[in-house]
Amino acid sequence: MSKSVINIVNVSKSFVNKILLDKVNLLIEEKSKIGMIGRNGAGKTTLIKILMGEEEADDGEVIFSDEVKIGYLSQGANFDETEKVIDYLMRATKKESWTCSKIASGFGIDHIKINYNIGDLSSGYRMRIKLAEMMLHEPNFLLLDEPSNFLDLNTLIDLENFLLDYKGGFLIVSHDREFLKTTCEKTIEIENGKITYFPADIEDYFEYKEEKEASIKKYNKNIEERKAHLERFIERFRYKATKAKSVQSRIKQMEKLKTIEITHPAKNVKIKLPAVQEKKGFAIISDNLNIGYDKKIVAESKRIEIFRGSKVAVLGQNGEGKTTFLRTISGRIKALSGNYNYAQGIKIAYFGEDTYKNITANDTVLSYLKKHAKQGLLHQELLTLLGSFLFSGDDINKDVKVLSGGEMARLSLLSAITQCADVLILDEPTNHLDFETVETLANSLKDYMGTIFFTSHDRTFTSLLADTIIEIKDKKISLYSGDYDSYVYKTRLEALKEEEEEIKFQNNNNNNKNDINENKNNSYEDRKKIRNKLSRCESLLKKSESQINDYKAEEKELLKFFEVSYDEEKSKRLLEIKKLIEKAENEWLAINEEIDDIKRLL
Template sequence: MISLRKLSLQRGSKILFDNIDLTIHAGQKIGVTGANGSGKSTLFALFRGEIHSDKGDLDMPSRLEIAHVAQETPALDVSAIDFVLDGDRELREVEAALRQAEDAHNGELIAELHARFDNIEGYSAKSRAARMLHGLGFSPEQFDKPVAVFSGGWRMRLNLAQALMCRSDLLLLDEPTNHLDLDAVLWLEQWLKSYPGTLLLISHDRDFLDNTVNAIAHVEHQQITLYTGNYADFERQRAARLALQQSAFEKQQREVAHLHSYIDRFRASATKARQAQSRIKALERMEMIAAAHVDSPFYFSFRAAESTPNPVIRLEEVSAGYADNPILKGINFSLEAGARIGLLGANGAGKSTLIKTLAGELPVVAGKRIEGKDLRIGYFAQHQLEQLRPEESPLQHLQRLDSSARESELRNFLGGFNFRGEAALGPVAPFSGGEKSRLALALLIWQRPNLLLLDEPTNHLDLEMRHALTLALQDYEGALVVVSHDRHLLRATTDRFLLTANGVVSPFDGDLDDYRRWRAEQSSAEPASNGGDKSQEVDRKARKRVEAEERNRLAVLRKPIEAKIKKLEKEIESYTAEKTRLDSLLADADIYLDEKKELLKTSLMQQAKVTEQLHQAEEAWLEQHAALEEILLPETQ
């Protein structure tokens, strides 16, 4: 168990945490959310011992093995797979001790170390590392390549694999999906579900949080509030809390107005189409999530395009990629006005190649690319962030695009992307990745495109900006093609998918859940990789039968636990509602009048009782989830 007691922490003149109490139980999986700059990464630094609190206590078990993802990777000559194996520190220690014992011809120690090596699964370590690399998108040919040959994004994947290789008690992940594609995100999601230790996860990907955590620690107003459940549960609970807060505020305002009225009277007496479908989805969710996003600093919409060709663009018998290496062949594709398409496919299958070809950034190897009349493309990709002028301000970037626009109009527009005051006038050079992404999107939106091509637009964007972008895309009337690992964005803004696989672009008949199943089937059909060696193929029908029997066995074990979890969730919901009612009642000044003494006494007793009941139900919920994960662990390994 990890406890923060009355903890306060200040960085420079900014107070990040003020008198915080927080308890994290072993095995909990907690998503850490909050606005940029609220202190999420600082909290991780505190757990790693890199900084210390100004007041209060942080209690952590001794000999706690903590794993985190390094932000930098030097250009090392060590191979990718050895770099990942370095994450298992005990493994490397035993290997080094074995070499010394063998050099000293110490037979007894050698036997002890071999036993220890076996206990820590040292003989299968290389196989585990290979599976991690494969899951994160590395091909077997890349396993033995030196770290130095990989680009920055791929080195971040290596850092992630190294952190996962560590047999840790506490795993700290800060935006682990930023450099991953959808397939790697799906793999990581499954890996984290089976992780037996305590997980703290900072992420702006709501689907990823929904599928990996069982609690949310929200950092806000120098406090950390722990919510039970996943991100969707957190949004509902926070929305209810904000609504209650607003209700209490309005009641207080009525009381203030009543007092003012009374004083004034006293003085007076003394002296005298498709988009419609997307909108329907948004409306269905509006009640649930609107209150949770009332304090978002972002608001913007796409300006209507001056004209819209139809079809927008056509590809006829196109081969795309490079002259000596076409990645996609025989593409016949007509993009109609108003089309909303998501691209799916494994890493390297050609998603970005197709988008670049549509954008005209990559000339076709063969065939024809035909643009509609007055086509105006808005293309967003990560490399475009490098094209921003470091010495110029956001306002100057926008003025370059439209010198005739009034400065006040441009500044109002930039304000929707949270570039206000000095942020709109200062140079871009010190901007974070998220701020640069916001600016690149702002520049793209100002140009009124009738075709939007988005390649991972949510990288570095926080949850509030992703929410604002999703709503803006739902309103967008032009054609849209998007590649994203953010499944919420894909679900909310697209109405069909194309799959790039085996050098071909084809319609994908299904949703994202179907795609997850399809990828799982593809992976099970591939020979397992064990450090580059191919295992023998087993009889597929026999394997399917064994898998079905195992699923049935697990279903029998899961059913009573899942029933208990469902019952406990209803109890938690009931206790939470009752506690909210009592909190509201006790916040009313009238209850403290003499004539309501009995009601006050009863309410205080009820509040204490329901608080204890809620705590017990939450503890039981966590225990049942731990039991369920123990059953599911072999299934997901």
């Protein structure tokens, strides 16, 4: 039987007359892997801060077991940018260099990068340093508040792999549904001051919520029908003295009939975005484009052609040049050389950190949106859109100058979308949205008739929206031939290969440096790591097989269609599917080879 490590007892917390936590209770067991969800402002971060002692509860208490040792991934770090990674880890944790190197290697900080100056590393690698530092303190339960924010795909995959291998428990707050689905076995939702605990993953929880909502709707419908029946009786016999007793009885019955309020539906309604005219042909063509700053080339490309209506995800590790590329094609900075040309008459709207952090207008939320939105959009249409972007009630009359960073970002994003531009350029549009809004927005943007270029660290958003991928890697900008799932598979495979190489290096290093007992211990730990890598690789193989089967099923349906008819769009899709099948089969072979290589290490 598992021991409890954290016991939350009748904890309450309010801010400015808003109840965030209302006598909540929760018992967390030692090896629980829990994902915590909830809308923006629901109280998730507040609960984490209460657990860490950074804030005090208004009432109630938190009881920790004597055995628990909490690891907390803080948002800040006392980095000295001129300090080497290894020196910082040794200073911050008081551990020996070989121990620091070994733990750091588990987060993709190999024997080369461990000797880099911290200032020379991207934000993704700085997060890896913080994770390594946290684990060098040897915690047995982790509290992670939005650990996936601003992480590139490679770093996120390393974090997932670490959490899948981790033997202790953890509580993760995240807006990334895919990340929670991969790493967590249980789900907590904070809503209206209360905590709902569900003993399964997020997908099962949402299925449960939908079933519960359907049951409540059915119950409410029955209640309304019974009320209507009683009302008809009351109206018919209200003024008949002989029926007075019966009428009073029916009135009392009706007063007892109460419907159940659905405060937070399992699925949001679709966000109805303003219409944009559909146009054919190319949206943008670039030739020999070099991008960068101050004559320093960040990345370069040959010819890239993007059709109108494409939804283009710009992918790559942090620091490779994704934002630089978007700022270049939006005209915010100049290309170093080469050129890009949009189709004639195209209007562009841009959203990025530099747009929302510089809002200084003397406007309310509503007047700011009206000023930037396309003329002709109805007042009610703007109000509905503001509600979809989490501005409701008195929020629309707030002065822009007093908005939080998250509110500024949401308003700026909405103002870009309501310009009804032919090309939308969105740099991290999902960072300040809860995941229900993220998914609803992605589905709505799919139907947007314009062209969209975007970066996002949210895999669910990218998977739902992207139909075209531009990859920026090793200073090269290029079109990726597969879909997003294929890109994720490729990235996972590369991560496995890198880990395998580092394990080989660490083994050789340990054999040279450590005595026999240490070698035995390290050999055991490394074999355990290799088995975990093998398990993940085999899981990847199953996903690859499933993807191939899906592609082949679609190919079969298309071929059936062409037996009786012809369609140009379906013909294009058939060619795409054939290429995707070939690519997926090559990846399947690569994964099999990787499995063989890993097995040879055991």
